[in-house]
Amino acid sequence: MRRIAFLRSIEIQQTKPFLTALEARLQREDTEAKLFYTDGECGPDDFPGESEKIAGDISADELAKKVIGWGAHGVISLSIADENALRDSVVRRRLETVGIPMVAHSLAATSLTANKWETKRLLEEHGFDIPPGVLVDSDVLAxxxxxxxxxxxSILIQTADMGYPVLSKPLWDCMGAGMVPLADEAELERHLAEPHSGNFILERCVSGEICSVEVVGARGQYVVHPVVWQGPAEIGPVFNFGRLRYVAPRREADLAFAPVAEKLKKLAQDLDLHGAVGLDMIYEDGIYRILEINPRVTGTTTPCIASTGFNTYDCLLSILDGTWPDEADHGHGLQRVCLQFPVRELSPEFVRDLTRELDVVRTQSLNIDGVDHPNVIITCELDDLAELPAKLESLWQRHEFTDRSFLRQIAAAVGVAVPEPAETAVATA
Incomplete structure (x- = not known):
């Protein structure tokens, strides 16, 4: 029996239901799976195999020894955030010396893309649109x-040339951590006078819509998922799980993204990526400006899979066992609309009606910094979009499950007018 280890550094529940869907393949291929994870808990329904919780600060060498000690024949990295992706790239190097293959990006590719300034230069060299920025050396500053x-x-002059407002962003963090909005030169002067523990970027704020895209593959064949939309850009960090995130047809934006997708495939080939990456972007007036590359799976992996039917986790397993590239046509793109949004609570009555009346991918409550954030992910066939807002309105009349503003946002996302409550009451009477 073959043994495959999976490495994870945030809650494994965020991979449901698409990682657990690998159970049939693992059984068919006589494969035993084990999850080594650092955060949350892993119950019997959360992963298709056994699991072991490990220390959050485990070193790459210690993790490699655990994998080797278990007798793994191969390893797949599912770790978030970037510092854990880098750890896993080091694990890959350690395992190469004993002949154990691992699906994780090379140390060179991960180090490059996890560093925001190096990423900017890389994207600029490959012809992508990026917001202008200035690198600040904290040693020289101090x-x-x-x-x-x-x-x-010199920093003040370069920033003035670039234009305000700007964001101060640490080189080596992600998911909005450490970002500081600066409205003008006076705020920047005060910011520069503060002590800084590392180098950082000053990046001009750009307006538009926040969006993300996932690219997955290896050995020259890469799939670019549809764009996941996340609402208007704001000055400063944004809490994604408090917003509507969706995948839906948008003709003009989709046409504008087509050439970007081809360039992303070329970039993936040049970096020899080995797994999945997520890119954060801002879209406005037909232009996608790339903010950063995350060298790993991301929080948008589930909406990407749900909207396309192309399972990123299944692809990672194929990369590991050598059946990727498979020469199949994976360019079908968007198959269904997918919507993820916060709810007030996941009461049994609401979950029952939601599951009965809509196509539910997942209901989940994320615990972030000790606070629960319940949310749901649903999908809808493209031919059924016209009925979706009315169905959600009917659910809302019974459960008031979210702020009404999300119903309006969903209706706008799928291109359908919001039904009047009175109309819904008549329709469901």
């Missing part, structure tokens, strides 16, 4: 090493 009296003035 007078450590060579003293450069004009350094602060």
């Amino acid at each position: 007078g450590r090493g060579l003293r450069i009296p004009a350094y602060v003035d």
